[in-house]
Amino acid sequence: MTTTIPPRTAGRPVLDAPVDPGAPLAAEVRRSTATRGRADVVIIVGAGAAALSVATLLTTRLIPAANLVAFVVITYLLFLALYGVLVAIEDDGRTVRDRLASVVVHSLAGLAMLALAFIVVFTFFRGFQALVHVNFYTSDMQKAGPLDPLTVGGILHAAAGTLIEITIALLIVIPLGVTCAVFLNETRGALARFVRTVAEAMTALPSIVAGLFILASLVLTLGLPRSGLAAALAIGVMMLPIVIRASDVVLRLVPGSLKEASYAMGAPAWRTVWHVILPTARSGLTTAVLLATARGIGETSPVLITAGFGSGLNVNPLSGPMVSLPLATFTFAGSPEKTMIARGFGAAAVLLILVLVLFALARVFGGRQAGELSPSGQRRRTRESLRDLERMNARQRVGVQRGAQPG
Secondary structure, three states, X not given: OOOOXXXXXXXXXXXXXXXXXXXXXXOOOOOOOOOOOHHHHHXXXXXXXXXXXXXXXXXXXXXXXXXXXHHHHHHHHHHHHHHHHXXXXXXXXXXXXXXXXXXXXXXXXXXXXXXXXXXXXHHHXXXXXXXXXXXXXXXXXXXXXOOOOOOOOOOHHHHHHHHHHHHHHHHHHHHHHHHHHHHHHHOOOHHHHHHHHHHHHHOOOOHHHHHHHXXXXXXXXXXXXXXXXXXXXXXXXXXXXXXXXXXXXXXXXXXXXXXXXXXXXXXXXXXXXXXXXXXXXXXXXXXXXHHHHHHHOOOOHHHHHHXXXXXOOOOOXXXXXXXXXXXXXXXXXXXXXXXXXXXXXXXXXXXXXXXXXXXXXXXXXOOOOOOOOOHHXXXXXXXXXXXXXXXXHHHHHHHHHHHHOOO
16 A cells, blocks of 8 residues: 655645754744834825824914814824825725724823823822821821921821721622622522622612711611721722622633532532632632722711711720721812812822732732642642542551551
């Protein structure tokens, strides 16, 4: 029987061809994987320069009353039109639409980043005069007035109030939110659908409504004093739907094979949830809690309605007004005095740092999929596996020794 060798394809190297050891190696050519080449960059720069020139001509000669916003809008529209024309010279209509959509999307992303950078830079710039003083972090406003310099007074009472209120809110929200998310994932029926609908609707609940709810139900009806506890309950109302929805999404990512294996080994439902589902989704649940904390830590109106405003440090959440950083920022920035405005922007800068840190932690903890272990978790799992192996080997050696002994 003869074997037919397939013909060689033109332009393709033969993988099984003999290689001459003495032949010089061909230089490797780096292949570019960029989506934009030099021609695309030239087209974008040319369209931008032409749009800027034409917009300048229009706003100075034909529309002299145009302001800066009109100039930017005209320039951007001209850029899109010119860019589409230049791309259409060499490509078809589908490519033109794709390039225009890409430009619009990148422009919106750049606009969002520009707005974020402006907010951060402007806040730190206006609050820099207060941030450089040590007393700003170690003193309250009980002995400081609107006319006092920045070397007197600080935001210690607001920072302590924020930490106390958010801690109480987390102690209430975390068990309720995670338990509700487990209930939504492990049960089926009309009640689960109703609870999921209510949780989704509460994510859009205005903060002022949450404060009014606690004020009407607990403060005015049950006689709970206006204090840090009431403010923490109002903040918890805002954080609870976020924890429920985010935890619900994370728990859905847990592989069903893990739960089926647990049930197949005879584990009850509660043990499966406690030892399989929750540890697998630990990183996602942490992200949900951090996102809810970042939302609750920036609320102003619920604290103002339920806790009031005070200038002194109060660490008792059961009585007396308790100020938070957002409320202090709102109060200080509304003053006509420059020193109070600087204190307000300084408090806003501290609050901004806290929120950015929380979102960064959420990004770090949420970067892993459900069930994916961190490097420390992988090392811990390796150590536990080695201990199990040693224990099994020791048990096997004991069995061999017992079998070798004479009966």
